[in-house]
Amino acid sequence: MNGTPGDQPHLAVGLGSSPRDLAFLSPLLAEVGSAVGDVPALLKLAETAEMTAPKPGDGRTAFLWELLASVTAVDVAAGRILEPHLDAAAIVAQAASPADRDVTDREVTETSAVEGLHSGGAWGVFAAEASGLRLEAVQTDGGVRLYGSKPWCSLAPQLDHAVLTAYADGGRAAFAIDLHAAGVSFADPEWTSRGLREIPSGTVHFDGVSAVPLGGPGWYYRRPGFAWGGMGVAACWLGGAVAVARGFKESLRTAAAAGREPDQIALAHLGEIDRTLTSLTGYLARTASRIDGGGLSGNGAWSEALRVRGQVAAAVERIQTLVSQNLGPGPLAFDEGYGKRMADLSLYIRQHHAMRDDAQLGALTLKGNHQW
Template sequence: MNGIPTSHYPLPVRISSGAAALDSIRPLLCEAHAAVGDVPALLDLAKTAAATAPKPGDGRTAFLWEILASVTAVDVAAGRVLEPQLDAVAILAQAGDKAAQDGGDFPDPDGADFEGTWGVFAAEAPGLRLEARESAGGWILEGSKPWCSLAAQLDHAVLTAHLGNGGRAAFAVDLHAHGVSFANPEWTSRGLREIPSGTVHFEAVPAVPLGGAGWYYQRPGFAWGGMGVAACWLGGAVAVARSFTASLRQAADGGREPDQIALAHLGEIDRTLAALTAYLAGTAARIDAGELSDRGAWTEALRVRGSVAAAVERIQTLVSQNLGPAPLAFDERYGKRMADLALYIRQHHAMRDDAQLGTLTLAGSHPW
């Protein structure tokens, strides 16, 4: 593709797949590399990739996570664009399956109504509230939704809204519909600069309900999607580790052998990534085997996300301590990756998620 030899494509991130499957990712990685910083191109790439990428639980979950990790290893922002597109496609498919099981009717997720680019917006913020009410003509959205990444450049979104009975439900919405407006985000972040997250306002905007009250959070796919985000974080950590390894080799080629501290840190990074990829491989296999197909899947998601987030921060610290300020000051790709990744993993709620996991552990939800 693009006249570039296969051997020169960016390297995929392996979780458990064989060489042939990983080789099939390489053209996508080459396209992602060429599109770095070009958000419309990244959105087109995500839309194309979603047409053929597996869905979680369909038997190739590890390969799905390898796609996410590998694209993020090329560029963290590229992975941040790809992940919600794949997640939205999976959510729509799960909502269709739910409707079929309940004997209801749901638009074809592969039909014209759902073509285009997608976001997934489920965050909340003080002072902002999105409400859904049922009218004679269907469901209507009123209010505001925060943290809507790239909303003004997307076609559709899966989002959550509050119901009159106090619960929440998910809806699919056309972001080009009358009544949708976008606040200009005051995005001052140095990380993920090309992916601003702002507030979207809705005024009597029609929406398609997905799965009913509470379904969005109760479905196992919520946990599977959360682990897919962790796969992206893993890909970012692999990229940091690869750049560190390359810098040590380059220094050695120039006559400056790495000292024992650098080697010890590289060894820690190696065993950390080896343990994480093995953990994700096992978890993906359990998802595909139907072992994580109930609400208990969220317990495993908390373990996966917490383990990966902690490893990312540790790897960033080790590499930054060893390489010092120079690459942060003078290496654009390195500095961008570190800033992008530092912001991206803040989607993990750190000790609050650990407290939630501790509550589940205390109730007896643990394998040890």
């Protein structure tokens, strides 16, 4: 390691697990490090990780988030590939185990179809909406068919399956689909972003594509797993911030070894970064414990997701600002790993809707959905 911000060892990001448990991640992190930029290889690693990754709410949520954060700390794009694959697996599992509702005979049949669809391959989750685009689910004698278009479908041409949302019965519902099926076509995403360059997000068109319903109308958003999945994305953001912070610390150590001791401003910023990350890792650890203990399975789950995502997103932007101010233009211009990480992370956290999400949280708080 040469000590530059973009050159770091593949260390796990801990939320309280034992060193022995975290060491379990080392082989995967090494493989991710070797596969940076190789999307097919990273998709295969996501499939491999799914075999041992815990599901949220199953008693090891903190370790799931450690996995997501640790992979993202190696490469933000790798975390962006892993997270939706594991989220799709969790959604399918939740649909197959509907503990909070009665199951009809038709849903039993549909669950079997989904389990057959999930026998392998790479998955995505497509739930975004965009003006002028609409995806409709139509019930026919032969089952549900999808008509219309879905935006922001990351890596769709390279995936095998997806969980997506479509309009049905006046609302939105979730469906599982085969992306190789007849009637699926992919628009050129015209992806010009400097961040997440290997993960273009484009529009997918559907013309009578067969789909398997998941959980019925409204279930996708009502389930506690919707909030849990949103917090899993925040764990990825945290991993990216940890990588930026580690690179900054290493750059200061390298400079000190060469006779350039950090000044008080650099040390103050490193101290702020330390207390920010320490606070966040503790917060996520406590939140994961609440999920596993059943404390975040009701109405308060989405409020907590908004808090977690807002806190992590703000911390990411603050850490990026502190580090870029201290290191200046040099690493952005000449350190490929550092530049990629900063660009990838800046785009990734835009999944957080900033003040609009805070406004949503404020509305829930006004109704009394808080603990203070």
